[in-house]
Amino acid sequence: MVVPLIVLVVIGRVDLAVYATFGGMTALFGRSEPYRLRARSVSVAAVGMLGSIAFGLVMAALGAPLALLTLGLMLLIVVGVLLISTMGLFPGTPLFFVFAYTVCAQVPTEPDQVLPRLLVGLAGAGFAWLVTMSGWLLRRAAPERSAPMFKQLPRQPRVNLVAYRDGRVWLSIAQMLVGVVVAGGLAILVGIGHPYWAVVSVVAVLPPPGARHSTSRAFHRIFGTAAGVVLTALILLPGPPIWVLILTIAIGQFGAEILVGRHYGAALLFITPLALTVSHLGSPAPVSVLLVDRVVETALGGAVALVIVVVTRAGLARAARRREALPG
Structure with missing residues (x-):
């Protein structure tokens, strides 16, 4: 993350x-996977991230109205969940695709700027791919006796070409579609300045396909985001120089990658400063406004997602009791 940002600062193009x-x-994907499988996962993730960036750029260049942006978001969620479920990606949520689309769609963009900005995204993804796969070279170059110094790579992602037939996948898609429409609509009605944060919060809180619908997980994610906002305030309110913002993004990415598979609430302590700093770079706004909007919209999006989790869990429990009550 650091190297491309330093290059942009040096050439005076922080706007990119x-x-x-x-x-x-892209580097958030493929963790703990053998390199022959990681190459596939990271490549698919790169396609997903670049597709989301491109989709957002096109919407921005078209000056798409809210209705079209919403339809685009819903389409992205459907495609993102299906892509992740089919290719066995982890993290198993389209959160980062949604984040890229919503932010890129909000940054004013002229039609002739779409390709250069996408190429910057491509360069960032390409560099991330190389860094993510660099461990393969280290393992190949190391003598055999040093093998124990390398961590085990136990994750075995499986391609599931019939994931589109899985009811759990479509349940997850339905939850996210309902959640983003309700949360985004409420944020607009209330008049919050960054309504897409409510949408991102919904996707962050809702469980991926097949995961347990736990209210504790939802609270962990809500409180993790709130704590992340406080941490971001300590960083951004003093008005730090650009190198501090780059360092914040780098540390945020590192912490997210380390923790996202272990405790999503703790990972949000890093994801939130990362997200807010990126948003601040893309569309500079008064930091106090950005932070207040983030807290309010996190609470709004988290509440909507929590209601969906509770209702879904109750519905699944009722369905299970009915199946048990059937004769035979």
Whole structure:
């Protein structure tokens, strides 16, 4: 994450940092996978991230109205969940695709700027791919006796070409579609300045396909985001120089990658400063307004997602009791 951002600062194009950052989020995928499988996962993730950036750029260049942006978001969620479920990607949520689309669609963009900005995203994704796969070279070059020094790579992602037939996948899609429409609509009605944060919060809180519908997980994610906002305030309110913002993004990416598979609430302590700093670079706004909007919209999106989790869990429990009550 650091190298592309430093290059942009050196050439005086900090305005493009948001696209390099989203491309660099490719590195969040493929963790703990053998390199022959990781190459596939990271490549698919790069396609997903670049597709989301491109989709957002096109919407921005068209000056798409809210209705079209919403339809685009719903389409992205459907495609994102199906892509992740089919290719066995982890993290198993389209959160980062949604984040890239919503932010890129909000940054004013002229038609002739679409390709250069996408190429910056491509460069960020390409560099992230190389760094993510660099461990393969280290393992190949190391002598046999040093093998124990390398961590085990136990994750075995499986391609499931019939994931589109899985009811759990479509349940997850339905939850996210309902959640983003309700949360985004409420945020607009209330008049919050960054309604897409409510949408991102919904996707962050809702469980991926097949995961347990736990209210504790939802609270972990809500409180993790709120704590992340406080941490971001300590960083952004003093008005730090650009190198501090780059360092914040880099540390945020690192912490997210380390923790996202272990405790999503703790990972949000890093994801939130990463997200807010990227948003601030893409569309500079008064920091206090950005932070207040983030807290309010996190609470709004989290509440909507929590209601969906509770209702879904109750519905699944009723369905299970009915099946048990059937004779035979």
